[in-house]
Every structure is written in C-alpha cells, then in structure tokens.
Amino acid sequence: MKRMFAITNRALTAALTLALAASVVLAQQPQTLKGVVIKGKTPVNKEALKVTLPKAYETKLGNGLQVIVLENHKLPTFTMQMVILSGGLNDPADQPCAAQYTAAMLKEGTKTRPGKQVAEAIESLGASINANSGLSSPTSSITSGGLTENFDQIMELFADVVLNPSFPADDLNKLKTRAAAQLRFQRSQPEFLANEMFSKVMYGAHPASRVAPTPAQIQSLTPETLKQFHATYYKPNNAIFAIVGDVKPAEIVAKLEKTFGPWQRGDVPAPDLPKVNEPGASKIYLIDRPGSEQTNLILGNLAIERNDPDYYALDVMNQVLGGGASARLFLNLREDKGYTYGAYSGFTAAKYRGVFRATTEVQTGVTKGSMDELIYEFKRIRDEKAPPDEFDRAKRTIVGSFALQLESPQSLLADIITQKIYNLPADYWDTYPQKIAAVTADDVQRVAKKYLDLAKLQIIAVGDAKQITDVMKQFGGVELYDADGKPLQSPSAEAKTN
C-alpha cells in the first residue's frame, strides 16, 4: 500500500448546503514544498463543487429520547445507533472503567436471552450489534445494522440489549480474564505504548489521561457496578437515537414509541470534570523497547475544546502541517528523506481540552534526523506565514472533502451527533465551509504559535533506549520508562534476542 490513511480528528463531513466562498481559489503557481514537483499541466477544474444534502428528520419522544432519522434509499439497508450521553468521563472515581465494561457486557445476556442466543439471533440475520465506550469518552454507544427487510427483528434485539442487560457474573469474569490478556498483548505494540504515555503526560490526573485500565481496575469490576452504571445513565432523556438508511421517519417514530416509549426517564448526574492542567515545561518520555527496529514518536501540546472558535484555523493549520500525504510532514520526512512510511499531524477536541500532535515511526538510525525535521516543521509553521498556494490548497482540501462524505450516510449522521453532543449551533455544518474559507494565513500562524508551543512540547519516543537515549537527550530532559510504565535508571541491559 502506498500509505496508510492519515489520522486526523476533524469530524470531516456534512454540510447541509455547501458553497465554496470565493476566497478559496486554486493556485497553480510554483511553490517550495519539499518532496513534490508541480508541473501544472493537469486539467484541474477550478470550480469547487457545490453540493446539497438532505436534512435529517428530528423529533423527541415523550420520555425525552432525541430521535434523528436520515433517509437514504440507495440500498435496502440501515444503520442505527443509541448514543448514551455518558461514558468513561462519568466513571465513578473508584471504578474507572465502569462505562467501558457496561457497554462491553450489554450483549453478554439480557433478562430473557443468554448472550449466545443474542449472538445467534442477530448474526443469523446477517446483522450486527456492537457496543462500546472509551475511558475518556463523553458517550457510550450501541450500533446496529442490517437489511431493511429484517428491521423489526433487529430492532427488537437492539432494544433488548440496550434496555434489559443482565450482566451475568460468569460472563463478566470471563471477559475480565480476556481483557487482562489483551492488555498484555497491547503492551507488545509500540503505538499503544506511545499513545498511553502521551495521554498520561498530557492529562495527568484528569480522566482523559486513561487509554486502558490497569489489570487491578479490571479485576475489581463487579456486576453491581455495571448494573449501577446502566441504571443511572442509560436513560431516554440522556440519549440520542439516530438512524440512517432505507427507512421512513414516520414508521421509525411509530416503532420507537413501541420499543423505547416505555423506557423511564430519570435524573442523570453530570460528570464533574476537573480542569485540564498544562503539563508544564517540555520534556521527553522515552519508553525502552529493547530490539525495536523503529522509534515511534509523538510530539504534542494541549490544544482546544470542541467549541473553541480556533477550531477552524487549527483545522487549516493541521492540513498544511500534517493532514495527509500532500502535507509538509509526509512530504518532508517520507518523500524527501525516506525516514518513514508515514508522518502526520492531527488534533482532538472534546468537552475538555484536546491535543495537537505529530506522529511518525522511523528507522532507529534516523531518530535524530527525524526529530530535527519535526522540530524544523513545527518552527517553520510558527515562524513563517504559509505561502498562498499551499494555504489555499489546504482550505480547498477541507472544503472539497465534503463532496465525498455524501457517499457515506453514516458519517453524515456522525456529524449530526457530534453537533448534538458538543452543543454546537444548529447550522454548524452548514456554515463550516464558509468558516474555513474565512480563515486567513495570519490565523494559521497565530494558532501555530499558540498551540505548537515548543517550550511546553511533550515528546514521547518508544524505541531501543540503548540506541536512542543519547540522541533524545539532545532535544531535552529525558525520563526513561519500561514497557510496563515503570521508571528506569538506565536502558535495559538485555540484548536483543532473535
């Protein structure tokens, strides 16, 4: 494969009516990017496509359940989702993975069906039900999909799983055993180690610091904890039901009244989220992975909450710096230097401050060269205004991508849900392209200076400490850890065994 897809956290997509503002024009003049040569002979249509999307139908049931229906009759299929507006962020302090395991256990049995029967019933229809919640997620969600002709049967199973889970103790114990083993597996993967350390460093004691529970936390889970979480948070007035596909709003609402109408509302406590504290001065956290062939790098800072007005400028800045295979990091580190298979930047934005980060995996021997180039690109986007052609292309990339989203009704729906979860204005996606078009090169430089703060930059490196400790020390103070998160005084003495 030429490249893996870039990970950016921009919820791309869904403008209901999209028009490209005149300020986003296509520039074909020569430019100075590394790793790319523009001959300019390609017949590019200068007009950006204007697209119009159907509006979703929205209503609310008597018990407070919000309902969103997005019709799409291209195929005789549908996807539906129950979004519970509480997740890992609502975990009780003494049960820090309650939301995640509540979701994971929903399918393991209901009051009238053992888990095996749930699986057989749903899968024999060629359908699926999946449920999950992240440790730092504001929501829990249950997703199901199948052929429209089986809608009633699938809906019945879906409702049973959402409303009547029994949390059988035996199945929970088995899940806990598997989860402990999976944690062990994850520790063999360098990207997991890097992400875990990065979140810990960025968020400290804040609940968002959690990527995976500890074995002890998993072990302490009881059915009562999960029942309690379910009883408290799985309430219609704390949920959004969203469906997209070959369905009609009137029919859906009638069916929802039957299945979810009797669901009793209740008082739901809001999470008491602490403020995110700045991680402080720049530091390097090196995780020793003896024998590692590559160094996994993450460089990042705290950034913005989801409703921050800087979101648009940050989106454009990210696009210029590392938002894909035509952005600076990829073109420099891979296409000019050959240091890596991929180098990207991305950002998150949530109910608490998200992060902005660059990530790459590089051959151990070029760790220093890669760090130099990453820092160079961070500095360059702070110190120099982006050239007009590059800047215009970045904006056009973001606005243009909306056309492709029209092919993915599920992502359109996801955007609507995002708008609800973060209380964004009702016309948020309608105006998104215009907001992007209004971003100036000065805005981009301003947010680069603000959020790519080199004095506070936190750097994670996962690799063979024997080979890269001295290299990393050239970029700041180094704290050394092993793959289980324990501090080390010096690199593991063990030789590579292969």
Add this chain to the structure above:
Amino acid sequence: MNKARRYTRGLLTIALAISSVTAYGQGGQKPAAPKEGKPAVGLAPSKTINVNFKDVKLKNGLRALLVEDHSAPVVSVAITFDVGSRNERKGRTGFAHLFEHMMFTGSENVGRNEYSLWVDTNGGANNATTSEDRTLYFATVPSNQLDMILFLESDRIRALDVSQESLDIQRKAVQEERRLRVDNEPYGKTEEKFQEEMFDNFAYKHSVIGSMEDLNAASLQDVKEFFRIYYAPNNAALALVGDFKTDEALAHVKKYFEGIPAQPAPAKIDTTEPEQTAERRFRMEDPFARLTQLLIGYKGVVSNTPDAYAFQVLNSALSGGQSSRLYQKLVKEKELVTNIFAFPNSFRGGGYYQIIAMVAPGKKAEDVEAAIDEEIGRLQREPIADWELDKAKNSARRGSIQSLQSSLGTAIRLSEYAVFYNDPNLINTQFQKFAAVTKDDVRRVAQKYLKPSNRTVAITTPAKQRAGAPSEAK
C-alpha cells in the same frame, strides 16, 4: 500491501474476523424467490440490486467498465493490473509493491507526488495496494474533476518517468513499511515464514513486502522493464463509477487511454503446487510477543470456485462473529484463547484457509490445537445447522449489498473481477453462488481440505524474559 496489514494489525478485533468473510467479495443480486412456508430469513426479496455497467474494450486492449450512478456527486476510478508478487522473480521479492510506490513519483506531464497533491487538494482520496495476485490503484474525487483524474491516471501509465533518486526514496519508504508491519510488530516475522513454509511454488512462497536484501537489489532497469511488461493497457481493467453520463465519460476514457500502446501479453505464470503429503510445522520465538500465538493454514482453495463459496459458508459457521463455533467453544466455554479468528486467504492460483489464535495466559497451544481439531472434526462429520447456513448466506448478502454503498467499492470489484475471472458481471451473480452452497458442500470441503497432511502450523512464543518486560511463554 493490505495483506500484511490484515495479519499484523487489529489482531484482537472481532470486526476483522467478520469483515474477512468478505475476502472473496460477494455478489449484488438476491435469489429469485423466497421459499414457501419456513420464513427463510434473508431470502425474502426486498429490492433488486443490480449493477448496470458498460463493458468496452479499447483498441489497445484496455478493458473499461463504466457505471453511471447519480446518488452522490463523486466519481471513483479503479485500475487493476494483472501483476502481483506472484509475478516476481527470485532475487526481486517485494518488487511489485515497490513498483506500486514508483507510480506516484511522476510521469511526463505530472511531477513527483503531483498526482496525490491534486486529488487531495480537491477533497478527493487515493491510494494503491499490492497483493499476491494484483496491483490496484484507486481514487475518488468530486465529479467535476473527472477529466483531472483520468489525465493523472493515464499519464503515468503512458509515460512513467522514473529516476534513481525517487527509486532510492521509495525503497526506503517501503523498507520502513516492512519494519512497521513485519520486523517491528509482534508475530510479523512468523507470518512471513509461514507463507514460505506453506508453499512450494515460488509464486506464492514469498511475502508481498519482500526481503530487505531483495528490496536493496532493485534497480532502475528493473523498474523500466517491469513497467513495460506489466503496465500495459492490455494487462489491466479500468472501472469508472459515479456521477457522469456514460457516453461522455467513455469518450474521455478513450481520449486519455486509447493512445497508450499495447504490449505483448506477459508470460503466463504457473502457480501449480505439488500436492502436500505431510503436515508442516515450526516454532518461533518472538522478542516482542507477550502471548503465544497459534497459526494454522490449510492450502489449496482456488478463489471463485464452488469450493471457495462452500468455504465461505464453512468459515461463517466456524468463526463468523460471537455465535461462531470457535468463539463459543474456545473463547467462552473453555477459555483457551483470548481471541481466535479464521478466514479464507483467497488467491487466484490457490490460497489457504487461515486460523489465528492468541493462546490465553496459562493455557497450552497444544490444547488449543486439539480443540480446533475437534471443531473441524465436527464439520467433517455433521451437517451445519439451518441457522448457520442462514447466517452465512445472509451475511454474504448484506456484505455484498453494503459494498455497493460507495462508488469506489463498486469500481474495485468490477475491475478485479474483470482481471481475475474475465467476469465483471460476477458483481451481480456472486450471490447466487453463495445461495447454491448446501450443507453437504460444507462437509465435503471440510473433508477435502482440512486434513492434517494439508496444513502448516506455526507456534510463536514470547522470547525469554527481559528486564522490565515480563512475558509468559507457555
């Protein structure tokens, strides 16, 4: 290189196991009529999904498949070249994939990486992928950029412009891809050795990513020769799906592609394997692994044959989802594994059925093997249940319908089916092949292929304990 990725990433996700059921792709047509009496789930008609495509052979032999689809303002193009790692010669493993990278480094009228730059700049998406059996290039762009994407695609097929510098850069990028997915990943090297042990014929006896040594040996001369032999219009099929008028789009395709000269057809490759007569087995220590992994492969199923469809049904019963036999027995009941999944690894010249199990801490790989054998024995002795047959057919049907959601999914299937089987209409008829599978077929293929003498087994254990990295070898 989607194969290595499939093996080495997301090993613990159930979704992967389910999605792998679609490894052969599925058809888009429902069967004729529902059966009387018993509500045969999923066999009831809802809507007919039929892909109407225009099938044209250009003067230079390029097969063009066009589907007019106005459901979204986009157009997708997919070009499948009949060349993959199975076409590589000894000493040049990994070359087909390395070459794929070279296709982005510039041509007569398109600069280095300019292809991706224009696709990205217009909000489009593009990529390419190499497997044992083919190399596939694909892109989706807003429909008003049809001209642009056809220009970009055709220029590199007509007049690729390669340099030593870009070869050296891409060689490095590919070597990092190899490190990322094979050398630096737990179990990555096992996968590679597994394929080498299983096959006797060189065609499939090596990894798609290739060895570091062979990647280092690749020369500019190799690139030029490979391009001339395999990247000929008569060795490819192009599919165009999206928001256009077919006649107009076809005129554009002809304008850009028809002038590319045809080449002599590449030599046919022989993928014939001598019959395997005894089990093959090896053990490996992996310094990165923390759990023991069991890998089993049964050789021989040729894609898009009745046996292959029967195998899909078998796979659904054995490992499809949480209702599957392996999940219920080994994960839930016996707690022998933390995860297990299986899928047909489909090759045109005969692939293998692969089972991957992560052995639970404290359990033994031999016990896992015995439990898997027991389930295979059941498949050989007893017919699968009615609901299991329904599950397989309904999953296949839903998967095939769902794959038509995107113009790209449709384009990829059409171009691959044209190159693989000379049958793009398989996109419409494949479901009937699933529908034709009987319980007897499932038992028959279980008996025919799932024999110990026809398998390769690999057990990977964590290497000895390292400071700060507790591991458990069982």
